[in-house]
Amino acid sequence: MYEGKPVEGATVTFGSAEIRGAVGNTDKQGEVTLWTYEPGDGVIPGKYTVAIRKLEVLALPDPEQVSPEEYSKAMREMNRALSGTPKHLVPKKYSKHETSELTAEVVDGGENIFTFELED
Incomplete structure (x- = not known):
């Protein structure tokens, strides 16, 4: 979400030094299905930093x-x-894992739905 609206066409990446990361692109509702090895396969459980770039x-x-x-x-x-x-069509600070301050913990068997409110 940015300025109270879903962000379509953004690239979302989950990154970790210990675990293989995941990537995906948001749809019209601002939702994304991430993938690690092949489209739609999800994310390996663990703690991640999150970057969002459009x-x-x-x-x-x-x-x-x-x-x-x-x-x-x-x-x-x-x-x-x-x-x-x-x-950048969303604030640039979110485009890098080092500056986004966004995190997520993916749990095995959990619903794993995360909402990120991007602010200027």
Whole structure:
């Protein structure tokens, strides 16, 4: 959750120095099914730090749907954006395990549902 709303399209990672980590992407409801070895296989029980990252995704328009001038302008804007720092769509501090301050303990046989409220 960020600004009271589910975050769609964020990458969530559970990391640990002792246990293999897990990763997944949030859906429209801000929910994620994490996987360790293959999609959907879950998380190994243990204590984790959590990182959540959502970056701006750039896309070019379909060249068949816009004028050559509009397409060229979009290309210039994309090149300019790609040469800079990526834009974080949730606070940057959550993008790294070292700075997020988010943790989770996954228990064997438990429901293991975690809600993270991201704040500026």
